[in-house]
Amino acid sequence: MVKKEKKVTRIDPVRTTQPLEQTQEKRVCAYCRISTDSEDQKHSLEAQVAYYSRLIGERNNWIFSGIYADEDRSGTKLNGRDEFQKMMQDCRRGQHDYIITKSVTRFARNTVDSIQAIRELKALGIGIYFEKERVDTLSEKSEQLLTILSSIAQGESENISANVRWSVVRRFQNGTFIISDPAYGYCKDPDGNLIIEPKEAAVVRRIFEAYLGGMGSYTIAQSLQKEGIPTSRKSNGWQEGTVKEILKNPVYEGDLLLQKTCTTEGIPFRTKRNHGELPQYLIRDNHEPIISREEAEAVRKLCTYRKEQQCVKDSEAYQNRYAFSSRIRCGVCGSIFRRQKLYIGKSYEKVQWCCHKHIQDRKACGQKAIREENIERLFTKMWNRMAGNYEEILMPLLAGLKAVPRDxxxxxxxxxxxxxxxxxxxxxxxxxxxxxxxxxxxxxxxxxxxxxxxxxxxxxxxxxxxxxxxxFEQEIMQTEYLLTVFRSRPTRMENYEEEAFLMIIDHATVYPGQKIRFCLKNGLELEESLEEGGLEDGRN
The missing domain is CATH 1.10.287 (Helix Hairpins)
Structure with a gap:
């Protein structure tokens, strides 16, 4: 059998793509960034803004659609770069057709973030032009080149960070490092040396004397807060953790401990406590002490003894110890509920949660405590009602959020x-x-x-x-997340499940009359109440 030759007819394209220079009326915006808040860098930002305003305005086929400029922002992570995030959001809404920026390093120094953002914009049909590298992301060979350039930019940032860390460690080792933020009780002289701040030093001495006199950290913090004694930190007054930090800090006996925190080596850089990952440096007799070494040693021994007797964990571990920690609020005064144990050691030992303000002063808040088992029972009740009707509740809510018109x-x-x-x-x-x-x-x-x-x-x-x-993007995302949770789990919960509580609840508010209002992660609030008793008097 003779094989017949196939006839192929070419169909020419109806539309042809044109380079940016020939495309008419492109909405073009610019992105600028500086990484520090120094005056020189701010002047650089102003120059970039003026340059791009003029450049875009001079092009006949470009329509100026805005300039986004982040000040004092690192390029190693996108979080915190408000103008960059706003630019991305505006691009998703179709407000721009093209972005122009100085270089890959100005756009981002993190390879993963840079490529993800470029790919998302490219999928939207939005190109980016990097002036220094002369790269247009809409061109065919741009991604491989940009991956290489972004990797170089990230490596450059990591090298700079490594050099800075090396310099700091060298100053730690030779004792020339000058701390930027002196501990409470001290300030700096013109040469950067630590000197005593008299008013704060008096408070420090009082804290040590009170602790050696038998008072606990929490009680000391309460008394300082009640008297209205100011702190030098940006916090809500005196806390138990603040007092503990003062008691443990060797700075008050004249020594300076360096590298108590450390920075991760890889991008994105994060600062964390140094728990032995890196060496620390102790400079003895660095400055004038506020308390004697004998007092400091006595405090350390007393603190160790109390930990052994009471099995007390540090405040950070405690805050994450229970599912209800920091998630149960008072419907009367707005304070956070704290966990308490009743009848400790007895066969009928109970756990309850009580308003922190009520614990401090019953007259300040009349809210009563609620047993932990009742919180669990009410959550289980709420879950079962929600799990059986989640589509009827969440689907109309999701549709309504997506249909909200602009005002x-x-x-x-x-x-x-x-x-x-x-x-x-x-x-x-x-x-x-x-x-x-x-x-x-x-x-x-x-x-x-x-x-x-x-x-x-x-x-x-x-x-x-x-x-x-x-x-309402956040509410939409959380509502879709809740739909996924309820679809993947059983519709009936026989006993309380801590994992389920953590998955869907943002917080819960306790009201008088045995009521709890659960706030889901998308902001939806559902109220449940006990049919009979279950509330206990708060106990100090």
């Missing part, structure tokens, strides 16, 4: 804020030019610059709040 008033407010932010950035750049020209003094420049920075930060924060109110 025109919110849109106008956001546009107004965008305009004000751009104007402030222009003023900041012009102010810099005036200083360079010698038409303004340094003191006046710094004062005005600080004022502009403060106003800019306020406007950006207001814009973020408006955008958070307008869109």
């Amino acid at each position: 025109p008033k919110q849109e106008r407010k956001i546009r107004k804020l965008n305009y004000q932010i751009e104007e402030l950035r222009k003023q900041s750049y012009m102010l810099r030019q005036v200083l360079v020209d010698g038409n303004i003094g340094s003191a006046v420049f710094i004062e005005r610059r600080n004022q502009l920075d403060s106003e800019l930060e306020t406007l950006i924060h207001r814009r973020q709040l408006l955008e958070a109110d307008q869109f």
Whole structure:
């Protein structure tokens, strides 16, 4: 049989792709970033903003669609880079067609984050042009090249970090390291040496004397808080952990312990406590002590004895010890509930949770404690009701969240804020030019610059709040997550399961009248109540 030759007809494409230069009316934005808050870097950011505003405006086929600029942000991780995240969100909403930036290192120093963001934008049909490398991500060979360049950028960042760590360790070893944040009770002289701060030092002495006198860390913190004694830390006053840190710190006997924390070697860099992973450096008799070595040794022995007798764990481990820790709130005063044991050692020993403010002062909050078994019983009841009807509850909620229209008033407010932010950035750049020209003094420049920075930060924060109110991505994601949880687990829970509680509950609020309102991770609140007794009087 003779094989017949196949006839192939070519069909020419209807549409042809054109390079960016020939495409008309592309909405182009720019992304800039500086990694420190120094004045030189801020001037660099202003120059980048001015350059891209002019560059985009000069192109006939480009429509200026905004500039995103992150100040004092590291490129090793995307978290915290608010302007970068806003740019990505705007791209997902179809507000841009093209992005231009200085280089791969300005975009991101983390290879994984960089490639993921580039791929997502490419899937949306949005290209990125890196000026320094002359790479367009819409070109065919861009990804392999960008992977190499991003890896080089990440390696460069890791090398810089390693060099900084080496320098710090060298200063640890030769005793020339100057701490940036002195411990409570001390301040620094002009040469960076630690000197005693009299008012704070008096509080430190009081803490040591009280502990040696038999008071516990929690009781000491309560008394300091009640008297309104200020702390030097950005915290909610005196806490038990704060007092423990002071009691354990060798700085108060004149010694300086270095490298109590360490930074991870790989990207993203994280700071964590040094639990023996790296050597520490102790400089004895480094500065004037606040308490004697004999007092410090006595405190250490007393602390060790109490731990052995009471099996007390440190506060960080305790906070994560129980599923209900920090998740049970008071419906009367808003405080967190604490775990308590009743009739310890008896056959009828019970566990209850009680309002922290009620424990401190019954007159301050009249909320009563609730037994742990009743919290578990109410959660199980709520789960079973929800598991049997989750689609009827969550599906309409999900559809409603996705169908929420944009508020025109919110849109106008956001546009107004965008305009004000751009104007402030222009003023900041012009102010810099005036200083360079010698038409303004340094003191006046710094004062005005600080004022502009403060106003800019306020406007950006207001814009973020408006955008958070307008869109419900987080609620949508959490609702979809809850649907997945309920679909993958049994519809009936016979006994309380801690894993289920942690999977779906954000927090639970206890109200008078034996009621608990469970708040799911998507914000949905469901209330359950006991049919009969189950509440106990709070005990101190």
